[in-house]
Amino acid sequence: MKDGETVEVKGSAKDPYILKRVGETYSCSCPAWRNQSQPINLRTCKHLRKVLGDDFESARLGGSITVKAGKTKDKVTAVPPAVLLAETWDKSTDPTGYLMSEKLDGIRAYWDGKKFISRLGNEFHPPEWYAKGFPNTPLDGEFWMGRKKFQEAVSIVRSLGLDDPWHKINYMLFDAPGIKEPFEKRYKKLWDAITGPMWRAGDHVILLEQIPCKGRDHLEKYLKSIEDKKGEGVMLRQSGSMYEGCRSTTLLKVKSFEDGEAVILEYEMGKKGGNREGMIGAFIVEAINGRLKGKKFKVGTGQTHKILKDPPPIGSKITFRFVVSALSDDGLPKPASFVGLAIDK
Numbered sequence: 001m002k003d004g005e006t007v008e009v010k011g012s013a014k015d016p017y018i019l020k021r022v023g024e025t026y027s028c029s030c031p032a033w034r035n036q037s038q039p040i041n042l043r044t045c046k047h048l049r050k051v052l053g054d055d056f057e058s059a060r061l062g063g064s065i066t067v068k069a070g071k072t073k074d075k076v077t078a079v080p081p082a083v084l085l086a087e088t089w090d091k092s093t094d095p096t097g098y099l100m101s102e103k104l105d106g107i108r109a110y111w112d113g114k115k116f117i118s119r120l121g122n123e124f125h126p127p128e129w130y131a132k133g134f135p136n137t138p139l140d141g142e143f144w145m146g147r148k149k150f151q152e153a154v155s156i157v158r159s160l161g162l163d164d165p166w167h168k169i170n171y172m173l174f175d176a177p178g179i180k181e182p183f184e185k186r187y188k189k190l191w192d193a194i195t196g197p198m199w200r201a202g203d204h205v206i207l208l209e210q211i212p213c214k215g216r217d218h219l220e221k222y223l224k225s226i227e228d229k230k231g232e233g234v235m236l237r238q239s240g241s242m243y244e245g246c247r248s249t250t251l252l253k254v255k256s257f258e259d260g261e262a263v264i265l266e267y268e269m270g271k272k273g274g275n276r277e278g279m280i281g282a283f284i285v286e287a288i289n290g291r292l293k294g295k296k297f298k299v300g301t302g303q304t305h306k307i308l309k310d311p312p313p314i315g316s317k318i319t320f321r322f323v324v325s326a327l328s329d330d331g332l333p334k335p336a337s338f339v340g341l342a343i344d345k
Contacts, residue, residue: 082245
């Protein structure tokens with residue numbers, strides 16, 4: 001299969017399964033492939049073996065094409081790091097004196113001095129060169145490819161054994177949890193380290209710019225400039241604040257819209273005669289966090305035709321987006337837009 005190519009294979013389901021290649025990752029829409037706990041580039045199934053051949057799959061997966069579930073007794077419980085999490089700006093707080101930075105649509109990655117771990121404590125596995133020169137003290141940042149490239153970044157950081165694709169991933173550094181000083185001093189020490197002669201990490205490590213906010217007008221103009229470039233929004237950091245390993249009002253997120261996570265409960269088929277006839281028309285979901293937690297509604301925009309023809313299975317977690325000012329009287333989004341499969345951020 002060529003990079004980007006898809007192949008249909010008849011299986012036990014009514015509709016054919018879709019095989020796809022993205023870089024060095026080969027996927028299948030069948031439940032056997034989806035439900036594996038392996039990194040996505042180390043999964044296989046009988047449909048992939050049928051198309052690619054057992055010899056190819058054996059070589060690709062390092063000599064074994066047998067996928068086994070891990071033993072429960074050997075399972076390692078992930079320990080979440082104590083990271084600083086943002087509250088939402090309520091518009092009543094005067095932003096003057098706060099420090100502004102772009103809110104990135106990346107994957108939160110905490111460097112604990114030895115390895116990168118996610119917000120929920122799961123380890124990332126970049127190639128060895130990626131963390132070369134990193135200090136043995138904690139750093140806080142995000143893996144980021146650029147605006148509107150979240151799903152592509154997710155496919156890379158969730159894989160194992162890749163090398164070249166990681167050259168596309170920047171580590172956007174924004175804090176040093178191990179330094180017990182106010183934010184401005186932590187930031188200056190990071191700047192001095194990165195620009196100094198002793199820094200040994202590569203150019204993929206970028207210190208996120210912080211801009212002093214002069215007031216509401218300044219914040220609104222900066223937010224508009226970010227959104228005009230298809231960015232997510234703005235983060236406000238309280239001047240002089242200490243690093244807290246919890247959700248705190250010292251860090252505020254500012255967006256014209258909000259996003260949240262939900263579980264797919266069922267599908268609604270596309271209307272006859274419409275542009276979604278013969279495929280899924282919308283996801284019926286229940287929000288699992290944020291202001292919409294517990295509410296059930298439709299997510300009917302944002303999906304590509306490929307996703308609507310091969311939707312995530314019932315029970316999958318997705319990320320959705322909505323405009324707060326457009327909520328109905330009963331607090332439901334009008335509309336809710338699909339962003340992608342939820343990832344541990």
